[in-house]
Amino acid sequence: MTKLNIEVVNKSVPLSNGVAYVFGIVSVKDKMQISDSLVETSALAKVDLKALGAKTSFEHMTRLQGPDGSIYLAIGLGDEELNDEQFRQLAGAAVRNLGDFEKVVIGLPTNTSGACLAVIEGALLAHYEFNEYKSVKKTRKLNEIRVLAREVPLPAQIDEAKTVVEAINLVRDMVNTAPNDLYPEIFATLMQKSARGKGVTVEVWDEKRLTAEKCAGILSVGKGSVRPPRLVKIEYKPRGAKKHLALVGKGITFDTGGLTLKPGLGMLGMKYDMTGAATVGHAALAIAALKLNVRVTAYMCVAENMPSGTATRPSDIIKYRNGKTVEITNTDAEGRLVMADGLILASEQKPDLIIDVATLTGGARVALGVRTTGLMGVGAGINTLVEAANNSGEALWAMPLPKELRALLNSETADMVNSKLGDPTGSMLVGGHFLKEFVGYHDREKQNQIDWAHLDIAGPASNDGAPFGYTGKGASGVMLRTLVQVAKSL
Ligand code: BES
Ligand code: MG
Ligand code: ZN
Numbered sequence: 211m212t213k214l215n216i217e218v219v220n221k222s223v224p225l226s227n228g229v230a231y232v233f234g235i236v237s238v239k240d241k242m243q244i245s246d247s248l249v250e251t252s253a254l255a256k257v258d259l260k261a262l263g264a265k266t267s268f269e270h271m272t273r274l275q276g277p278d279g280s281i282y283l284a285i286g287l288g289d290e291e292l293n294d295e296q297f298r299q300l301a302g303a304a305v306r307n308l309g310d311f312e313k314v315v316i317g318l319p320t321n322t323s324g325a326c327l328a329v330i331e332g333a334l335l336a337h338y339e340f341n342e343y344k345s346v347k348k349t350r351k352l353n354e355i356r357v358l359a360r361e362v363p364l365p366a367q368i369d370e371a372k373t374v375v376e377a378i379n380l381v382r383d384m385v386n387t388a389p390n391d392l393y394p395e396i397f398a399t400l401m402q403k404s405a406r407g408k409g410v411t412v413e414v415w416d417e418k419r420l421t422a423e424k425c426a427g428i429l430s431v432g433k434g435s436v437r438p439p440r441l442v443k444i445e446y447k448p449r450g451a452k453k454h455l456a457l458v459g460k461g462i463t464f465d466t467g468g469l470t471l472k473p474g475l476g477m478l479g480m481k482y483d484m485t486g487a488a489t490v491g492h493a494a495l496a497i498a499a500l501k502l503n504v505r506v507t508a509y510m511c512v513a514e515n516m517p518s519g520t521a522t523r524p525s526d527i528i529k530y531r532n533g534k535t536v537e538i539t540n541t542d543a544e545g546r547l548v549m550a551d552g553l554i555l556a557s558e559q560k561p562d563l564i565i566d567v568a569t570l571t572g573g574a575r576v577a578l579g580v581r582t583t584g585l586m587g588v589g590a591g592i593n594t595l596v597e598a599a600n601n602s603g604e605a606l607w608a609m610p611l612p613k614e615l616r617a618l619l620n621s622e623t624a625d626m627v628n629s630k631l632g633d634p635t636g637s638m639l640v641g642g643h644f645l646k647e648f649v650g651y652h653d654r655e656k657q658n659q660i661d662w663a664h665l666d667i668a669g670p671a672s673n674d675g676a677p678f679g680y681t682g683k684g685a686s687g688v689m690l691r692t693l694v695q696v697a698k699s700l
Contacts, residue, residue, distance in 0.1 A: 211339045211379075212353045216330055218362045222248045223315060227279030230311040232304045234287040234318050235259065237266045245287055248358035249317035253277045259284060268296070269303045269679065283308060287319070294328035295603030301332030301357075302680025309350035317358040326359035327367055328603070333357070334375040335680035335687075340386040370500060374694055377496035378687035380404060384488040385672065385685030389464040389481040393437040394512040397463060397484060401442050401491050401510065408446075408498045415441040424531035425555075427547035430538065432513035434468055434521025439513035441551065444491055444506075446498040451505040453700040456561035457494060457693065458552035460545045460568035461487025461512035468541030469517045470524055470631075476572075482685065483545070485671040486567035487512055493693035504700045509555055511548035515541070524631075527624045530554060534647070535624040543629035545570045546641055550648040557650025557660055563591060564649060564662045565696065567689055573637025574666040577609070580675065583689060584609050584666040586642035588649065591663035598695035604688060605670070609639060616643050638666050665689055 225231065233247040242259050244251050253276060264272040268288030276282045285304055288296075301316055308314045316333065320326045333355050341347040384392060384400060392400075398414040405412045417438045420429050425441060432439025442461075462483035466472060472480070487510035494508035522528075527537045528547075532554050538547065545568050556564050574584045582605040585595055592608050599606035615636045621627040626647065629640070642664050649662040670688040673681050 211337070211341070212349055212351070214334060214337045214353060214355060216333065216355045216357065216368070218326065218330070218357045218359060218368070220360055220362050221358070222250055223356065223358065225250055225276055225278055225280040228311070229313045229315060230281040230283055230308045231276060232283045232285060232314065232316040232318065234300070235264060235266050235284045236287050237289065242266060246319040247317035248360070249315060251282070254282070269300065271303065271307050281311065293603070294325050297325045297328040298332035298335070298603060299679030301329040302336035303678070305333045305336040305352065305355070306677055306682065309352050312351045313354045314352060315356045315358060320359045321361065323361045323363040326357060326361060327363040327371060329357050329359070330363070330368060331371045331375065332680045334372065335378065336682070338379050338382055338682060340383065340684060342386070343388065373499050374496055374691060377492040378690050381485070381488045381492045381687040381690060382685040385482050385485050392484070393463045393514055394432070394440040394461070395437065397461060397487070397510070397512045398440045398442050401444065404492065404495055405444060408495050410444050410446045410495065410498045413443040425551040426528040426530045427549070427551045428511050428513050430522045430526065430528045431462070431468070431515050431544040431548050434518045435514035435516040437514050442491065442510040442512060444494045444508045446494055446506045448501065448503055448505065451503050454505040454507070454559065454561040455697055455700060456556035456559060456564045457490035457506065457508040458549060458556050458564065458566040459487035459490035459508065459510045460484070460549055460570065461510045462544060462548065463512065463514045465515045465542070465544065466517055468515045468544060469521050470541040471517055472542060479672060479674065482672045483569050484512065485569050485667060485685065489567050489687070489690050490693070493690045496690065496694055497697045500694070502697045504697050506697060507556065507559060507561065509552035511552045513548055515544045532648070534626070537621045537624035537627045539627045540629040540631050546644045547628055549645055553645060553648040554650070557648070560650070560652060560660065562661065562700065563594060564660055565591070565595070565665065565693065566645060567665045567667060569668040569671050570641045570666045571638045571668055573634065573641070574668040577638055578607055578669055580669040580673070581605055582607050583670055584638050585663060586611055586639065587663035588646065588659050589661035591661045594661070594696060594699065595663045595665070595692065598699055599692045602691040602695045604692045606692065609642070611639055611642050611646060612636065615640050619644055641666065
């Protein structure tokens with residue numbers, strides 16, 4: 211990935227040779243118009259943009275020849291009033307389009323410093339490339355962006371955006387890495403490396419420690435693989451912090467389904483099943499790097515789900531460290547098994563809020579598609595996340611945990627089953643119900659369960675379709691921005 215320098219200027223700049231200039235276009239009463247821009251576009255006064263194929267639909271892009279060897283990129287702004295997230299998407303789309311230019315100037319109609327900051331974020335996010343495995347690397351030429359805006363953000367805000375995008379890109383790198391190169395041990399090593407110098411403590415629990423700590427879920431999922439499981443714990447504890455946020459992430463470095471084996475097509479893409487763990491780990495590190503005044507503990511539950519002679523059998527019963535027993539009826543519902551350990555450990559600390567992030571169910575994709583995160587939870591968990599996602603601009607939708615679905619987890623022999631085989635009813639919600647059983651109480655007698663939010667990112671964690679906005683193909687790094695927002699709001 212070429213390094214990208216971003217500069218913000220609050221005035222027009224002269225057009226120069228070989229530079230691409232981005233401006234927005236809109237339709238006003240069926241007439242195509244260039245929207246307010248600090249990009250100098252007088253050369254286009256007499257040009258019929260429509261006849262050249264320009265469209266004002268959101269993110270539609272048209273390249274035009276500008277004066278003095280410059281290039282214009284006219285980008286459709288759609289027909290709604292633009293919010294910050296849309297500015298983020300527009301800037302991202304422009305950067306993806308203009309990778310073959312070294313220098314790009316963006317002049318979108320931002321009215322606030324927040325919108326300008328969104329343009330910067332979108333540009334930085336879209337610049338990500340993953341070339342690790344290409345013997346011939348086709349990297350972008352783009353290495354310098356100027357954002358033109360009348361209201362510009364403070365340098366500290368731009369630095370913060372850069373820190374967050376760096377964290378997102380580290381998540382993307384880990385998720386995109388092939389599963390033969392990224393297994394539990396390596397996951398832990400990479401996290402330790404990223405944590406260096408950030409003022410956090412990192413603990414890695416190996417099989418021996420996991421056994422001593424009775425982390426039954428991680429052990430039972432991990433035992434089918436020759437690559438042993440890990441629990442990675444990152445703690446950021448700034449002096450004077452009044453609130454404690456606990457994060458739990460699903461870190462299945464590859465999900466074959468185990469003995470309840472997935473069919474070939476269903477297994478494809480399952481290297482992304484560790485996205486939740488990578489997300490909470492790098493979110494904690496970003497929060498530490500930003501020196502936010504909140505204590506954060508992240509638990510990454512990392513294992514490889516493989517079928518083998520040592521793998522967990524359907525019908526096996528495991529006992530968690532809090533005494534709960536689970537009959538494993540479906541070894542492909544492994545995410546909830548490892549997450550239960552993380553939720554128990556997090557609950558023991560009685561934090562103010564627990565957020566878990568997991569590519570938990572195919573049902574989340576069925577219900578919400580591939581761009582929206584499913585949110586479930588108890589107490590303030592729901593509202594805190596809805597608000598944070600409103601601020602970060604990430605798509606999130608609150609789902610219920612209907613009481614009657616809990617019965618689908620009843621077991622004849624143990625406290626619960628992990629999944630009712632063959633019954634896909636409310637799959638995402640049943641997953642939520644299972645996790646909820648492992649969220650502790652401040653005081654069990656008073657039934658005041660710890661505030662908790664569960665984010666099922668099975669849809670948006672990876673983009674298998676065409677690139678859009680600031681999201682390219684592959685890992686998206688979704689929800690990290692929202693987690694940072696939550697930390698800010700606490
Ligand atoms: N990692 C998958 C979730 C998943 C499935 C993501 C398909 C994307 C596409 C998870 O471990 C899983 O296999 N979930 C099962 C749960 C079921 C057995 C209750 C699923 O969704 O099919
Ligand atoms: Mg599975
Ligand atoms: Zn899985």
